[in-house]
Amino acid sequence: METSYSLVVNGERRTVASEPGRSLLEVLREDLGLTGTKYGCGEGQCGACTVLVNGQRAHACTVTIEEVAGKTVTTIEGLAIQDRLHPVQEAFLQEQAFQCGYCTPGMILSAVALLQQRPHPTEKEILEWMNGNLCRCCGYPRILRAVRRAAELWRREP
Amino acid sequence: MSAEVLSSGAGRRPDTSESGFGMTLDRREFLQWLGAGVIWVVTETGVWAQARRTGSGARADGLPLGARLHLGEDGTITLFCGKVECGQGARTELTLAAAEELRVRPEQIRVVLADTAEVPDDGITAGSRTTPATVPAVRRAAAAAREWLRQVAARQWQVDVAGLKVEEGKVRHPESGRSLGYADAARLAADDPAWQQPVPARVELTPASQWQVLGRSATRPNARDLVTGTHRYPSDLRRPGMWYGRVLRPPAYGARLVSVNLSAAEKAVPGSLAVREGDFVGVAAPTSAAAQRALKALAATAEWSESPHPSSRAVYEYLRRNVEGGVPANPFAEEWAAASRRLRATYHVAYVQHVPMETRAALAEWEGDHLTVWMGTQNPFGCRNELARALGMPLEKVRVVVPDFGGGFGGKHTAEAGIEAARLARAARRPVLVHWTRTEEFTWAYFRPAAVIDVEATLGPDGRLTSWHFININSGRAALDTPYNVGRSHCQFVAARSPMRQGSYRVLAATANHFARESAMDELAAMAGQDPLEFRRAHLPAGRLRTVLEEAARRFGWTEKTKSRPPGVGYGLACGTEKGSYVAACVEVAVDEPQGRIEVRKVCQVFECGAILHPENLRAQVEGCILMGLGPALWEEMRFANGRVANAALSRYRVPRFTDVPELEVHLLDRPDLESAGGGETPIVAVAPAIANAVAQATGRRIRQMPIRLDAAS
Ligand code: FES
Ligand code: FES
Numbered sequence: 116m117e118t119s120y121s122l123v124v125n126g127e128r129r130t131v132a133s134e135p136g137r138s139l140l141e142v143l144r145e146d147l148g149l150t151g152t153k154y155g156c157g158e159g160q161c162g163a164c165t166v167l168v169n170g171q172r173a174h175a176c177t178v179t180i181e182e183v184a185g186k187t188v189t190t191i192e193g194l195a196i197q198d199r200l201h202p203v204q205e206a207f208l209q210e211q212a213f214q215c216g217y218c219t220p221g222m223i224l225s226a227v228a229l230l231q232q233r234p235h236p237t238e239k240e241i242l243e244w245m246n247g248n249l250c251r252c253c254g255y256p257r258i259l260r261a262v263r264r265a266a267e268l269w270r271r272e273p
Numbered sequence: 274m275s276a277e278v279l280s281s282g283a284g285r286r287p288d289t290s291e292s293g294f295g296m297t298l299d300r301r302e303f304l305q306w307l308g309a310g311v312i313w314v315v316t317e318t319g320v321w322a323q324a325r326r327t328g329s330g331a332r333a334d335g336l337p338l339g340a341r342l343h344l345g346e347d348g349t350i351t352l353f354c355g356k357v358e359c360g361q362g363a364r365t366e367l368t369l370a371a372a373e374e375l376r377v378r379p380e381q382i383r384v385v386l387a388d389t390a391e392v393p394d395d396g397i398t399a400g401s402r403t404t405p406a407t408v409p410a411v412r413r414a415a416a417a418a419r420e421w422l423r424q425v426a427a428r429q430w431q432v433d434v435a436g437l438k439v440e441e442g443k444v445r446h447p448e449s450g451r452s453l454g455y456a457d458a459a460r461l462a463a464d465d466p467a468w469q470q471p472v473p474a475r476v477e478l479t480p481a482s483q484w485q486v487l488g489r490s491a492t493r494p495n496a497r498d499l500v501t502g503t504h505r506y507p508s509d510l511r512r513p514g515m516w517y518g519r520v521l522r523p524p525a526y527g528a529r530l531v532s533v534n535l536s537a538a539e540k541a542v543p544g545s546l547a548v549r550e551g552d553f554v555g556v557a558a559p560t561s562a563a564a565q566r567a568l569k570a571l572a573a574t575a576e577w578s579e580s581p582h583p584s585s586r587a588v589y590e591y592l593r594r595n596v597e598g599g600v601p602a603n604p605f606a607e608e609w610a611a612a613s614r615r616l617r618a619t620y621h622v623a624y625v626q627h628v629p630m631e632t633r634a635a636l637a638e639w640e641g642d643h644l645t646v647w648m649g650t651q652n653p654f655g656c657r658n659e660l661a662r663a664l665g666m667p668l669e670k671v672r673v674v675v676p677d678f679g680g681g682f683g684g685k686h687t688a689e690a691g692i693e694a695a696r697l698a699r700a701a702r703r704p705v706l707v708h709w710t711r712t713e714e715f716t717w718a719y720f721r722p723a724a725v726i727d728v729e730a731t732l733g734p735d736g737r738l739t740s741w742h743f744i745n746i747n748s749g750r751a752a753l754d755t756p757y758n759v760g761r762s763h764c765q766f767v768a769a770r771s772p773m774r775q776g777s778y779r780v781l782a783a784t785a786n787h788f789a790r791e792s793a794m795d796e797l798a799a800m801a802g803q804d805p806l807e808f809r810r811a812h813l814p815a816g817r818l819r820t821v822l823e824e825a826a827r828r829f830g831w832t833e834k835t836k837s838r839p840p841g842v843g844y845g846l847a848c849g850t851e852k853g854s855y856v857a858a859c860v861e862v863a864v865d866e867p868q869g870r871i872e873v874r875k876v877c878q879v880f881e882c883g884a885i886l887h888p889e890n891l892r893a894q895v896e897g898c899i900l901m902g903l904g905p906a907l908w909e910e911m912r913f914a915n916g917r918v919a920n921a922a923l924s925r926y927r928v929p930r931f932t933d934v935p936e937l938e939v940h941l942l943d944r945p946d947l948e949s950a951g952g953g954e955t956p957i958v959a960v961a962p963a964i965a966n967a968v969a970q971a972t973g974r975r976i977r978q979m980p981i982r983l984d985a986a987s
């Protein structure tokens with residue numbers, strides 16, 4: 116049976132008619148046309164589906180649509196303000212911190228969540244926080260550089 | 274030579290900035306997107322594939338210039354190429370190659386990759402062939418276009434072509450100060466038949482010493498789309514009316530479907546579709562969740578007959594028993610009898626998966642009896658052939674388009690998801706997307722072959738090798754022969770009946786063969802009472818391999834470090850060569866024996882692949898190889914029993930993560946005097962044996978198995 120769910124996605128109120136139990140990831144990708152959030156494992160192990168729910172990091176693959184009803188969701192599509200990239204996106208671009216780029220949206224959202232909580236993360240904090248995000252191209256050194264650079268940019272223009 | 278020749282008509286260019294990255298355009302729209310300009314030649318199905326097969330090495334020979342490049346009257350330059358982009362950097366490298374020879378800025382060039390309807394067949398994207406084969410082909414075409422520009426100007430200005438120079442996108446006549454750009458020439462001579470002529474086999478290419486664009490770093494053309502989430506990977510494609518497909522998988526390898534009740538799907542999800550074609554059973558529905566529910570209902574009604582399947586525990590004995598024609602014996606009986614010391618050892622390498630971040634995905638759409646499949650594959654033309662065969666269609670009715678996709682590593686040469694999507698789309702009469710789950714990817718994608726490698730080697734009284742017998746069972750020939758001076762040598766690959774579906778993986782069997790060889794070299798060095806570095810140097814002629822080995826040892830401080838080794842710490846080195854490139858690595862490990870923990874603390878690697886085309890990308894590839902290589906070296910192994918995989922999930926199959934990254938020192942040796950070889954594969958081969966050697970040094974225990982585990986019987 117379909118139910119109507121309302122949530123705020125990237126600043127816009129969206130209403131979704133869906134059966135319950137579907138993952139936020141599927142709803143974003145199949146109902147809302149937001150394919151920037153990726154599927155990698157479906158079990159909270161890879162971080163490809165990372166989004167912010169009420170400002171907190173979440174794995175969209177393990178959250179159901181009914182759990183996010185009434186909440187705000189930020190995806191990779193919601194970070195840039197028109198043509199102006201978010202500082203974390205800018206840092207990833209400057210460091211060319213991607214190979215295939217499939218992990219990139221999740222990496223960027225994870226870094227955003229980190230810097231929101233800790234604008235001055237230590238090296239250890241960065242490593243531990245980002246450890247839930249996999250990059251199979253193994254571009255980890257560049258991604259780390261991008262996160263460090265993002266922290267610098269962030270402090271300048273929050 | 275038969276080719277369809279089309280003059281691209283004038284017209285407004287639709288805003289399809291994504292077209293070059295695999296979006297969906299039909300021929301008319303494509304021509305509009307291309308814009309007015311010189312003659313565009315569409316390569317006819319099969320013709321160039323054939324030319325390629327008969328041509329020796331220089332692929333796409335005989336390819337008309339107008340099939341490789343298009344000059345637009347508005348100044349756009351479009352390059353057509355059959356390679357794919359999956360993170361290895363082909364898109365940027367090919368852009369740089371064309372820009373270099375055309376003498377234009379890279380931003381001026383658009384690259385259309387891997388659309389079998391619109392680009393030439395440049396072969397599969399594998400084997401590190403883009404750099405040594407496709408880049409030169411693209412450079413030849415671009416250089417021919419530059420020459421054409423000079424000819425057009427000479428005709429136009431009635432001057433001698435010898436006095437004309439091309440720089441900054443324009444041909445100039447210094448005496449009169451006149452200049453002419455590519456767009457001007459495209460307007461002046463749009464119908465020039467030169468564009469239908471084959472690219473001349475001999476065109477002068479710019480020597481490395483004069484490169485302006487190549488040899489420097491550049492950003493990927495669609496980088497911004499990657500950080501904004503707007504790039505559409507194959508799994509992101511959506512079409513009007515599209516449904517999501519799921520496929521019924523057997524419960525175990527080798528299980529055959531006896532019966533299934535298709536109507537169960539419709540009952541669970543009214544309006545959904547279920548199809549059976551031979552052994553193929555699949556469902557499609559408007560959402561993935563609905564398709565999944567339909568599949569579950571249908572699967573509950575399926576009956577299967579299973580057959581025995583060996584377990585991963587017993588798989589090495591199984592492979593040895595199932596060698597076609599038996600395992601060859603060591604032919605060097607005399608050396609064996611006369612030897613001062615002998616090594617007889619067997620090394621095992623487990624089946625592993627590629628685990629690309631994006632699992633297999635394909636979107637199929639039928640238009641009458643024409644099929645278009647957008648999919649992530651390294652083998653667009655091969656997959657088109659596979660689709661045509663599977664569906665009983667002529668080649669020219671199948672089109673495969675490959676948007677830049679999420680990782681290949683040698684694991685995406687086949688068309689499974691495309692065939693599944695095509696069957697479902699045909700039955701559903703609407704586009705269908707099939708996107709494999711991670712569990713499906715772990716279970717049903719092909720594996721890197723397991724290896725059983727026998728080594729028998731002998732040392733003379735002077736500590737030099739006198740014979741070398743090396744047999745690879747099942748995994749392959751890549752880097753089979755030893756680069757060392759070993760006296761008499763016999764290296765052979767023998768096929769076995771693999772119980773698992775197997776295929777290629779980044780650098781194929783070169784990893785397994787290097788693991789065995791470089792482990793054995795350390796074991797022999799120990800027998801000879803020599804330092805591993807010195808023992809290798811004594812058996813290596815001067816040359817590129819010895820150079821990278823010595824350079825890695827020097828940078829790592831091998832000699833000083835190994836003199837005073839703290840307890841629980843080990844240093845190891847390994848080197849090797851494959852696909853025309855050379856690598857050496859030194860590693861430091863810390864071992865906690867009671868805990869069975871191996872920590873790789875540092876990797877110092879030197880890599881050389883001739884003249885470096887794109888340094889930043891090469892560095893990313895080398896780092897990526899080292900880090901990816903840690904997985905199969907230390908943890909990755911498919912476990913299976915009774916035909917069922919026990920660890921088909923990322924929670925049960927450990928791959929390298931951020932906290933596994935050791936201190937990395939990567940040094941790229943540039944050799945502008947040598948031809949460029951590819952660099953996305955070979956840098957993976959040294960890391961595993963270097964770790965095994967370091968672990969042996971730290972613990973005194975030789976682990977002859979990948980993954981290297983302290984609980985393994987040595
Ligand atoms: S897809 Fe959600 S964590 Fe992997
Ligand atoms: S860039 Fe390919 S998975 Fe991270």
